[in-house]
Amino acid sequence: MKKLRISRWEGRLEQFEDLIAEEGLLLVNIGPGPEPELSFSAAITPEQVKSFVFGYLLSEGLIQGKDDVREYHEYGEQLREIPGEVIHVDLRLRELPKDEVPWQRDYNIIWSECGGGSSSSGGGGWSSEGFGSSLRLEAQEPHPLISGEELIQIPVKIAGEIEGFKRTGAYHYAFLFDPELNLKAKAKDIGRHNAVDKVIGEELLGEGRFAERLLFTTGRITADIVLKCLRAGIPLIASRGAALWRAVVLARRYNLGVVGFLRGRRFNIYSGEGWIEL
Template identity: 30%
Template sequence: MFKKLPILRVMGDSFSEELHPVVEEVPVAVIVNGRHTLTSMTSPVMLREFVIGYLYTERIIRSLDDIESIRIEDATVSVLTKNPFEILVSKKTVLSGCGGTSSFLDSTHLPQAPQGFQISPGVIQSAVKAGLESDLHVETGGIHIVGLFDKEGVAIRIVEDIGRHNALDRLIGFSLEAGIDLSGTFIICSGRISSEIARKCLIAGIPIVASRGATTTLAVTIAKQANLTLIGFVRSNRMNIYSGAERIAGAQTLSG
C-alpha cells in the first residue's frame, strides 16, 4: 500500500535526507466481456472486491450471480458475465481524486434507504474515531478510510484506498461476497460525503453514512429524497445531521 521514498526534510533552517512513506497509486484496467470498461487510479489491494463493488453500484450487475468469472493479472481485472449481450457499458476513466463516474445523476431513480434501527450519537462518534486510527492513515496522511459497522458499533471491515469512492466500492464488494445484510449497518468515512458516496450507499442498501469531513448540497438533496441518514463533521462530541435524523436516538426529525 506504500513505499518509502527519499525526501529532503526541512525543519526551520535544517535540512536532512530521509525516507518517507508514500501511498501507492496504480492504474487498474477493468475488462467486462472483452470490452475495456474502466481504468481506475487506485490502491493495488482488494482488486476483486473493488471490481465487484464497482460493477454493482454502477448497476452493470444486479447480484453476484451475474458474474461467471473474475481473473486478475497484474493491473488488469477481466470479468465475464453470464448474460454478456444484456450488459452494455461505456469506457470510463476514474481518477483517484474524484471517483465519480456518472455524467448525470437522476436521483428520482435511486432506491429508498432501508428502515429498521436507531443508533446513538456516541456509537457514531466512537466508530469514526476507531476508523481513523488506521496505522496507514496515521503514517502516510495520504489514504482515505471507509469503515463498515454493525448497529452496535462493532467494526465489520475497515478499507483503505487513495480514493474514498474506491474504498466504498471495495467495502460493498466485500459485503456482497460475505453475504452481509447491509440494511443493519452504517459506514464511516474520512473524506467529504459527495453525491456519488450517497448514491452508492443507496444502491447497496446502507441506511447511514457519517464522516469527519464535510458534505455537498447535492449529497444532502439526494439523502433527503431517499431518506438516507447523512452526518458530517463528526469530531469529539459534535456532529451535523443533515438528513434522516429519526435514525439517531434523541434527535428531532428534520423537516424538508
C-alpha cells in the first residue's frame, strides 16, 4: 500500500493522506530451455510473487507439482514509462504440456479485474459447450470435511485478516483452511483470481495437502475459480458472494463443493453437499 494525498468532498472539500492499493506488472517467460516458448503477464499486488507463479502454473494445468519447475529466477525493476514495479520471472520447466494448454486465449495479459489466465501462444478459447471438457479429471467422492456450524465461523475468523481491504477497499482475499479451521495460507491481491493462485502456490510450496483444504474467497465464484480448485485438488470452495451458473455446472460435473453467500448464520450450497456435515 502507498500513501497519497487526495481530496474528498463531503459537503466541503478536504485534503488528507489516504492509503492506495499498489499494482505491479509481472512478466513471466516459460520454457524447458533458456529460450522462452510461452509467456504471460499479470497485473498483481507485488507480494507473494513466487507463490502466485507456482499457484498459477498448477491451477492452469502447466505443472502437476512443484518439482516440475527446474529453475526459478525473479528480479524487479522500475521503469519510467510504467508506474510501479515491474517484476520479471524466468522459468524452466521439466517439459511443456504436449497438448494444447486449456487456458490459452487470444490475448496475453491477466487483468486485475478478472484475473483470467492467458498465454502469448494464442489459440484455444473456451466454448460454452466444451467448457472444462479438456480436463483429465475424475469426479470426487464427497465425504464430510466440515460441519455447517464450523463453516459459518469462517467470516468471523477472517475478520481480523482483511486489514488491507478495510484500509483501501481495493483488495480481494483468499484463505485456505484445514478441516479444524486452522488457517494454512492467506493472500491478498487486486485480482480475486490472483489471490486464489497465491494461496494455491503457498500450499504447493508448503505441505501440499490440497485434499484436506477448504478455500474461502472474498470474490464471487466463477468457472475460472472452480477450474483452479479442480486442478489443484481442493474439494470445497466457499465465498461470501455469489456463484455463477457455469461455475456450478462445472462443479457438479466433478462433485466439487461450492458454497455461496456465506454470511451470518446462513449459506447456499450449489454443489457437493456431501462435503458438509449438516
